[in-house]
Amino acid sequence: MLPIDSTKKLSFTRCIRDGDLVIVYERYDNMKAITVCDGSVLENRFGVFKHSDWVGKQFGSKVFSNKGGFVYLLAPTPELWTLVLSHRTQILYIADISFVIMFLEIVPGCLVLESGTGSGSLTTSLARAVAPKGHVYTFDFHEQRAVSAREDFEKTGLSNLVTVGVRDIQGEGFPDELSGMADSVFLDLPQPWLAIPSAGKMLKQDGILCSFSPCIEQVERTSETMRSSFTDIRTFEILLRTYEVREGKLDDFQGDEAGSLGSLPRKRRQRSNEGSNVQESTGPPTVMARPCSEAKGHTGYLTFARLKCLS
Numbered sequence: 001m002l003p004i005d006s007t008k009k010l011s012f013t014r015c016i017r018d019g020d021l022v023i024v025y026e027r028y029d030n031m032k033a034i035t036v037c038d039g040s041v042l043e044n045r046f047g048v049f050k051h052s053d054w055v056g057k058q059f060g061s062k063v064f065s066n067k068g069g070f071v072y073l074l075a076p077t078p079e080l081w082t083l084v085l086s087h088r089t090q091i092l093y094i095a096d097i098s099f100v101i102m103f104l105e106i107v108p109g110c111l112v113l114e115s116g117t118g119s120g121s122l123t124t125s126l127a128r129a130v131a132p133k134g135h136v137y138t139f140d141f142h143e144q145r146a147v148s149a150r151e152d153f154e155k156t157g158l159s160n161l162v163t164v165g166v167r168d169i170q171g172e173g174f175p176d177e178l179s180g181m182a183d184s185v186f187l188d189l190p191q192p193w194l195a196i197p198s199a200g201k202m203l204k205q206d207g208i209l210c211s212f213s214p215c216i217e218q219v220e221r222t223s224e225t226m227r228s229s230f231t232d233i234r235t236f237e238i239l240l241r242t243y244e245v246r247e248g249k250l251d252d253f254q255g256d257e258a259g260s261l262g263s264l265p266r267k268r269r270q271r272s273n274e275g276s277n278v279q280e281s282t283g284p285p286t287v288m289a290r291p292c293s294e295a296k297g298h299t300g301y302l303t304f305a306r307l308k309c310l311s
């Protein structure tokens with residue numbers, strides 16, 4: 001990520017410099033984060049890429065190896081960072097993250113509390129959502145995870161937007177100094193119900209709390225605890241269906257899962273929509289879209305609740 005501060009607008013239009021973090025993109029399922037270092041090289045199946053060739057190029061550029069192979073150099077957005085970060089824990093992915101940001105009503109300037117930090121996947125998106133003047137206070141009781149998260153936020157240029165604290169949030173709650181200051185609180189903890197009374201104290205009037213839990217028993221216990229100080233308690237499970245889009249001839253797709261309109265060539269689908277039974281088995285390549293066979297299933301449940309107003 002490019003540095004975000006209160007004076008700069010988040011922008012990826014500037015050119016790549018020595019020391020920048022870039023996402024080296026081969027395919028949507030094959031990318032990695034690299035810090036550009038003049039004098040270093042990247043070696044992969046496409047050949048050898050000199051970092052010095054990357055300096056001065058715009059983010060999004062296609063760059064070539066000594067063998068004529070190529071990769072793209074993308075800006076490290078939170079969306080891409082989530083896909084390349086080093087997993088120190090289970091993490092939240094894009095479908096849950098985007099829903100969380102929307103439902104917690106997080107906008108620039110918000111103050112957000114989070115625990116645990118884990119691998120900082122959600123924190124990275126929270127930081128961008130509150131930029132340039134908001135702040136995220138994130139807590140984990142695992143010292144080394146906190147250290148690694150700070151290093152990552154430094155690398156991604158977000159450290160001025162995030163404070164990482166080491167604290168047992170289930171045991172001690174959030175720090176008293178933050179009482180009544182949070183617009184929203186997010187919990188990804190094994191026993192979130194223990195942290196709910198403290199989360200309630202931290203929130204501004206009508207602030208929103210979200211708790212992520214992998215199993216429904218935790219959701220029930222969390223919701224039960226929320227009832228005394230929160231209202232509008234709602235739980236969601238975000239299931240994402242991804243489609244594969246590729247070009248081919250009808251013959252290439254014969255024998256694909258039957259009955260899936262998504263697996264039909266566009267041309268054939270249009271014809272059947274027009275009431276014709278004509279089916280071509282040859283012809284020019286056409287674009288197909290069909291559900292991916294390896295779609296991600298259950299990740300967890302997101303329970304949201306709004307603090308009850310006192311007056």
Ligand SMILES: C[S@@+](CC[C@H](N)C(=O)[O-])C[C@H]1O[C@@H](n2cnc3c(N)ncnc32)[C@H](O)[C@@H]1O
Pocket residue numbers: 089090091092115116117118119120121122123139140141142145167168169170171188189190
């Ligand atoms: C599943 S991870 C969070 C992942 C994070 N949401 C992400 O997207 O990268 C849960 C984290 O909670 C931390 N944790 C567990 N119990 C805790 C407690 N009592 N206080 C603070 N952190 C705790 C763990 O150390 C772990 O790093």
